[in-house]
Amino acid sequence: MADVRRVLEARLRTAFDVVSPGADPVLRPSDHADFQANGALPLARALGREPREVAADVVAAADLDDVCASVEISGPGFVNLTLADSYVAAELAAVARDVRLGVAPVAEPRRTVVDYSAPNVAKEMHVGHLRGTIIGDALCRVLGFLGDEVVRENHLGDWGTPFGMLIEHLVDVGESEAVEELSVGDLDGFYRDARAAFDASEDLRERSRRRVVALQSGDVETLRLWRVLVAESVRYFDDVYRKLGVLLGPDDVAGESAYNEMLPSVVSDLEAAGLLVESDGARCVFPPGFENREGDPLPLIVQKSDGGFGYAATDLASIRDRVDRVGAARLLYVVGAPQSQHLAMCFAVAHLAGWLPEGVEAVHVAFGSVLGPDHKMLRSRAGRSVKLSSLLDEAVERAEATVAASGRDPAGSRAAVARAVGIGAVKYADLSTERSRDYVFDWDRMLAFDGRTAPYLQYAHARIRSVLRRPEAVAAGAGDAPVAPSVREPAERALALELLGFEAAVRAVADELAPSVLASYLYDLATAFTAFYETCPIAKAPEQATRESRLLLARLAADVLALGLDLLGIEAPDSM
RNA sequence: GCCCCCGUAGCUCAGCCGGACAGAGCAGCUGCCUUCUAAGCAGUUGGUCGCAGGUUCGAAUCCUGCCGGGGGCACCA
Numbered sequence: 001m002a003d004v005r006r007v008l009e010a011r012l013r014t015a016f017d018v019v020s021p022g023a024d025p026v027l028r029p030s031d032h033a034d035f036q037a038n039g040a041l042p043l044a045r046a047l048g049r050e051p052r053e054v055a056a057d058v059v060a061a062a063d064l065d066d067v068c069a070s071v072e073i074s075g076p077g078f079v080n081l082t083l084a085d086s087y088v089a090a091e092l093a094a095v096a097r098d099v100r101l102g103v104a105p106v107a108e109p110r111r112t113v114v115d116y117s118a119p120n121v122a123k124e125m126h127v128g129h130l131r132g133t134i135i136g137d138a139l140c141r142v143l144g145f146l147g148d149e150v151v152r153e154n155h156l157g158d159w160g161t162p163f164g165m166l167i168e169h170l171v172d173v174g175e176s177e178a179v180e181e182l183s184v185g186d187l188d189g190f191y192r193d194a195r196a197a198f199d200a201s202e203d204l205r206e207r208s209r210r211r212v213v214a215l216q217s218g219d220v221e222t223l224r225l226w227r228v229l230v231a232e233s234v235r236y237f238d239d240v241y242r243k244l245g246v247l248l249g250p251d252d253v254a255g256e257s258a259y260n261e262m263l264p265s266v267v268s269d270l271e272a273a274g275l276l277v278e279s280d281g282a283r284c285v286f287p288p289g290f291e292n293r294e295g296d297p298l299p300l301i302v303q304k305s306d307g308g309f310g311y312a313a314t315d316l317a318s319i320r321d322r323v324d325r326v327g328a329a330r331l332l333y334v335v336g337a338p339q340s341q342h343l344a345m346c347f348a349v350a351h352l353a354g355w356l357p358e359g360v361e362a363v364h365v366a367f368g369s370v371l372g373p374d375h376k377m378l379r380s381r382a383g384r385s386v387k388l389s390s391l392l393d394e395a396v397e398r399a400e401a402t403v404a405a406s407g408r409d410p411a412g413s414r415a416a417v418a419r420a421v422g423i424g425a426v427k428y429a430d431l432s433t434e435r436s437r438d439y440v441f442d443w444d445r446m447l448a449f450d451g452r453t454a455p456y457l458q459y460a461h462a463r464i465r466s467v468l469r470r471p472e473a474v475a476a477g478a479g480d481a482p483v484a485p486s487v488r489e490p491a492e493r494a495l496a497l498e499l500l501g502f503e504a505a506v507r508a509v510a511d512e513l514a515p516s517v518l519a520s521y522l523y524d525l526a527t528a529f530t531a532f533y534e535t536c537p538i539a540k541a542p543e544q545a546t547r548e549s550r551l552l553l554a555r556l557a558a559d560v561l562a563l564g565l566d567l568l569g570i571e572a573p574d575s576m
Numbered sequence: 577g578c579c580c581c582c583g584u585a586g587c588u589c590a591g592c593c594g595g596a597c598a599g600a601g602c603a604g605c606u607g608c609c610u611u612c613u614a615a616g617c618a619g620u621u622g623g624u625c626g627c628a629g630g631u632u633c634g635a636a637u638c639c640u641g642c643c644g645g646g647g648g649c650a651c652c653a
Contacts (some may be wrong), residue, residue, distance in 0.1 A: 024593095026594095027597085030594075030596095031596080031597095032611095036595095036596090038594090038595055038596095040593090041633085041634085042595090042596065045632090045633080051633090062599055074596080075596050076595080076596075076633080076634085077595095077597090078595080078596070079578085081584095089625090120653080128589090141606075147600090157653060159653095160653065161651075161653095162652085162653090184645080186612095256653085277650095278649080279649075281651085281652080282650070282651050283631080284650075284651090290649085291578060291579075292578085292581085292650070293577070293578075293649055294577085294578095294651055295577075295578070298649065298650075299650055299651085300650090301650055301651050303651090304650095305651060306651080309653080310651060310652090310653085311642095311653045314653090315637085316590050335580065336647095337580080337646095337647070337648090338580095338648060340579095340580060340581085340648075341579075341580075341646085341648055341649070342653095344580090366580095366581085368581075368582085368647095369646085369647085375645085376646095377646095393614095402615080403615095406578085406615060408613085408615080409623090417610055427596095432589085432590095433588090433589070434590080436581065436582085437581080437582070437589085438582080438590065438646070438647095439588090439589090440587095440589095442587095442588075445588070445601090445602070446589095448601095448615090448616035449616090450602070450615080450616090451588095451600090451601040452589085452590095452601050452602090454598075455615070456601095456615080456616095459613080459616085460603090460616090462615095463612085463613050463615095463616085463634055465614050466612075467613085468612095468622090470612060472612080473612080494608085494631080516590085520590070520600090521599085523600085527600095528649075529620090530616065530617065531617075533612080533617085534608095534616080534618080535617090537611085537612070538612060539612050540611075540612055540615050541612095554612095564626040575613090575616085576606095576613085
């Protein structure tokens with residue numbers, strides 16, 4: 001209801017229908033008014049009429065008296081719409097009464113599985129996992145807030161041939177030694193040592209091969225050792241997730257191994273459907289439209305020539321499981337862009353096999369890579385991938401240094417503020433870049449208090465809370481009183497309109513699976529607030545009515561900032 | 577060779593279901609703190625929207641070709 005744009009859109013649609021049924025009003029924000037409807041121009045061409053005449057007919061047919069102060073035809077046939085202050089104020093008052101701040105839940109909630117993060121057991125989480133984890137988490141929060149039933153699934157890499165090697169290494173170093181190493185989070189050290197030993201010893205290679213067989217055939221002791229590796233890794237991942245402040249936890253783990261028992265039926269059902277083709281000893285499906293280097297049909301290898309299952313089999317099983325058992329209406333795969341062909345093939349095969357029925361949507365939510373200052377994949381000085389855990393620690397350390405340098409003494413723990421700022425900076429930098437693009441990781445830029453950064457937004461929020469804590473504000477109810485806000489001053493009006501755009505921003509994130517829309521919106525809101533803050537005294541406004549109105553605007557700005565940041569998984573301290 | 581993504585101001589990016597002079601942040605330059613957190617605000621400099629065609633009354637946006645960057649292309653996941 002708070003979305004004034006949708007109200008305008010609906011009214012205009014009715015008016016356009018009168019002129020030509022089904023015509024799109026093409027409503028956009030405008031530099032010349034609050035909004036402009038461009039629909040008369042294309043419609044005029046279709047009708048072979050003068051654009052301004054068509055616009056005039058639309059305006060005549062439109063019922064906008066209660067919402068618009070002025071409706072004017074301009075230029076070649078634009079319809080410029082300026083909202084009535086009374087309408088803006090009334091809508092704002094409605095938002096103020098709404099715990100959801102004007103964001104209505106979706107009419108038809110969908111059960112949505114979000115597959116994201118997916119680190120590998122006994123391997124370090126690195127920056128490659130950063131984007132997927134942050135983006136997936138933000139989408140879960142937004143979809144959940146809009147009322148969808150979100151099922152998080154962390155598709156852990158917990159199965160496959162490397163586990164023969166890893167388990168043998170576990171045995172060699174001794175179980176308690178290994179657990180010790182893993183529990184302090186040195187997964188990379190463990191993996192590297194295993195790898196080095198594997199490469200150096202034919203005996204170990206042979207044992208590893210036998211161990212894989214034992215694992216796959218369900219040998220009890222082997223499974224026990226495997227569970228040790230998984231459990232220690234999951235515990236470590238959970239530490240990282242808590243450090244990062246994401247929703248993901250041990251209960252969300254749906255590792256590859258969880259699909260093991262379904263793999264044979266994936267193969268046999270594909271075979272029964274006549275989709276399976278044997279090629280060079282491997283059992284494959286050749287979905288139409290995919291070619292390899294030589295221009296030959298490209299297979300999705302479901303079962304390898306050695307009888308083992310490929311990851312395609314697991315991915316297909318997960319699709320079936322999520323549709324049949326979980327009952328999902330939508331499957332989101334928050335997975336890096338390089339996997340797009342693989343996922344497209346999996347979806348294609350699932351369609352062919354009838355595993356993705358009508359009404360179930362599968363989407364690859366692809367994201368780009370994290371690049372270093374040299375615009376190449378971000379790596380450490382040593383050329384290794386950057387350990388995610390260390391990166392997060394560095395973010396907090398750097399934030400701590402800036403907070404300390406400011407000489408401020410935020411109420412509450414300085415360490416907590418540093419954590420919110422450091423982690424928030426990393427998340428906002430990531431989320432504010434359009435997700436399909438690669439993005440350049442730059443400490444100084446993301447941690448700056450100037451510009452489009454989390455620290456700027458957090459600071460804007462903290463300033464508002466500070467104003468709301470002032471005695472004059474507390475006395476006036478700090479914006480909680482049911483007042484009719486005034487939007488007479490340009491800065492008041494601009495802030496009010498920005499606040500009314502919150503619902504549209506949140507919905508756009510869900511519709512386009514693009515958290516960056518909300519990230520941009522929050523920056524615009526923060527700048528609208530600071531402009532208002534500069535020109536309009538809030539707690540110190542001389543008149544009681546003005547004070548109450550501005551306190552309401554300020555409180556709403558803080559609430560929307562806090563909620564919006566929360567939907568992105570970013571904390572908003574009350575003081576900093 | 578084929579497919580996918582990207583190429584917009586010095587740097588980082590928005591806009592891309594066609595519309596009124598191409599926007600923002602940073603950096604640069606100018607101003608503004610005895611007054612609610614100046615970690616702020618206001619103003620300003622800066623662009624052949626990779627190139628060339630095409631469609632259109634109108635193209636950063638749609639189509640085609642080319643150039644440049646990244647990624648993927650059968651038994652690792």
